[in-house]
Amino acid sequence: MTVNVLFVCLGNICRSPTAHGVFQQRVVNRQLQHLISVDSAGTAAWHCGKPPDRRAAAAAQRRGYDLSALRARQATEGDFEHFHYILAMDRDNLRELQAIAPDNYQGELGLFLEYGHNLPLAEVPDPYYGGVDGFEAVLDLVEAASAGLLEHILARHTL
């Protein structure tokens, strides 16, 4: 069985592509890419088809993550048929997803940072209108939650 994971933010150009790239790298490092598939999407359609924000890509690159192949798309109802984990970066994103989720969705719809251990925040702050520090903070949170999410999936699913 493949476990399908979708990360969701507002624009799909800053936070969720960062989560996509970081978590994907951990999956590849553990040679689990045939068992865990990773994607990302935005609740808004504004940036559809665009690559990640330059500042997000540059910050990720400095830590060895390559986001260059990613392109923004909007989250859809159909995503609930494919993804076992749909993980929102903040509560606004989560509310948008809950509004389009089928009543009978059996997967995990929640906040990504719940998978981190003892993180200082419950939401990944939107870095779009801020400076470079915001993108570093996104990476710190995403790296920590990615580690927890991978442990969770490996403990819970027989892969």
Ligand code: 4NP
């Ligand atoms: P993201 O950040 O949700 O992390 O991709 C944003 C990207 C774009 C906008 C807001 C947040 N925007 O207003 O265009």
